[in-house]
Amino acid sequence: MRDIGWIVLKDLRQQVRDRTIFIFGLIAPLAIAAALSLAFGGFFQTEEAVVFEFGVSNADAGGPISEAFSVAMAELESEGLIGITFHRDRPSLDRAVEEGEVDAGFFIPDGYSRAIVDGSKAEVVVVANPEAPVIAGVAASMAEQFALEVASASAAGATLAILAGFTPEQMVQAGLTASQANPPARVASLEAEVRQLDGPTYYSAGAAMFFMVFVVGVGLLSLLEERKRHTLARLLSSPVSPGRILAAKFILSITVGVGSVALFMLFSRFLLGARWVEPPITALLVVAAVGAAAGIVSLVAGWARTSEQAQNFQSVVAVAMGILGGTFFPISGGDSFLATLSLATPHAWFMRGLGDLSGGGGLGVVALPLVVLTCMAAVTLTISVLGARRRMRP
């Protein structure tokens, strides 16, 4: 095993002397996270989590479902997750959003509850500032979540009504009564990945993940470089098995990936005010995410014939996964197909894991992201190693 260690150490020494790793692993993500945090997240708001202010205008006053919406929003406010102000009409709400009094608003049109009971078209209007796409996405996400809950409650209610022979009015009344104990619908405060992460932490996590992909292919690139410079042939002529050389290269990838994220997290804690909670569990998430990213990058870059080509492949993968994985802007607030697609990236699961973890709860709350990331890593790394074996020749 010592020979593996010496190979990793030699490669690390070369990487450190090359300095590129510091640019991609530390300087670039710090710069990007700082810029994004400054633009969207309240730069240096380090002590408290960001609380979005929402306005609500309910033109369906007295409607059981619109009331449920208002109650659910008020509950979120009482938990300190959001701020709420109520507005008498739509123009007043629009003005509040326009003038920045609130970050976004929800307008419930007249007849909203009735429309839901009748099964006709009903929607909560999200009023947002187009220059604040993140908050707009968050508000849309909350409205979508509410709509889903209502749809689910309506289906259940309709079934009950048919079974009990209720009239629509009786059904609504029954719903209202029940809602006092157990509201028929709830409003999700934010989507999982942004629910509890404040701005600096969200953008730091995104930048760390985005740039980590640029450095995590170092093992495969180093193998291709060794082949190009004939040092691989020299290694193969020594009493070290090809499997050990390959193992060293993949260990190098994981080491560099984890190292760069860890270093970045440390710097972002002090420079950007990012809050990384439960370090051991966060570390597990980082290792699993780095493993998955290393596997995916190696899998794609493994098709390359030269180290230059592999670097290009790596960049394409990094940018595509970064955007798709919602490292800079939450995807889930937008198109649902994209939201589903984003789950194919380790980025989305990493961000989700961090989001879940920041609300507390320990290992249990990040079990799903952790398992998914570990499976991604296991599958992609296995295929990558098998593919890389054909590189083990002069």
Place this chain on the structure above:
Amino acid sequence: MNTPVTAPAPDASPSVLQVEDLQKSYGEIHAVKGVSFEIAPGENYGLLGPNGAGKTTTIQMIAGVLAADGGRVTVCGKELTTTTTSVKSHIGWVPQEVALYDRLSARENLAFFGRMQGLSGKELANRVEEVLHLTALADRAGDKTIKFSGGMRRRLNIGIGLLHQPDLLILDEPTVGVDVQSRASILDQVAEMTRQGMAVLYTTHYIEEVERLCHRVGIIDHGTMIAEGTRAELVKMVGERDQVLITADGNLSEGTDRISELDGVHQAGITNEGMELLVDDATPLLPRVFETLTRSGVAASGVRVEEPDLEAVFLHLTGRALRD
């Protein structure tokens, strides 16, 4: 003519290297077709052949970095494959290309490859210093190799192969692209290794290096060993013939074709400088040779008549000259 090797005769003890019927193909191309030879301790064996003859492929299979399709390689009595790692510690391989880490210093390169060969602690530190002195790089030991000249890099490249004091040193064209001074130094080092009892397999397409260093020579062409023996044995194959080296320019292809048809001319081949002929007796033949050259549009600027050397042997065996 170069001075033949003056090293003591090879040891009569069992072979350090035994190569039997080695074969390798790349798709349709049969690169090595059943090459066999042996090297004794303290023997310097030259593998001579033009570019593309199969020398490097043969060497890579012997070094254990390339899997053979057929045949067997035995080093110090143990069979070698690409996966039998322990046997490889008996071999020091110096690849044709300089194989160094640019961002590491000479000392770091040596230490790393020494560790890969299983050296450690004081033994490693001592060997690194010895090799640095042997390669005359002690005063630049801490410099990154990217700052080294071509000759210095070549010397370090060889030094890495010597680090673990192997029983068999394989040198694949170690002097390609090297300045005259470094080349002389490299050849001296190799001769010294042989004197110390190391078996050396030396490939080159430079005749003078083989004649200076090697006890025995194998001539390889198109993946086949076409002749093997001491220099004297090989030259004897040519017989009592003269080797005529002509410095010339022009339509050399037509010139050699026409000269080949002259009585008394056995072989004619094109070289870097002009052409090379193998003839019965050069003196009466030369006027007709020059006349033919003139008629063929070849301008000759010089001529040398020499006793046959290994170049003449290759010409005699293949009908072609060894060319760069």
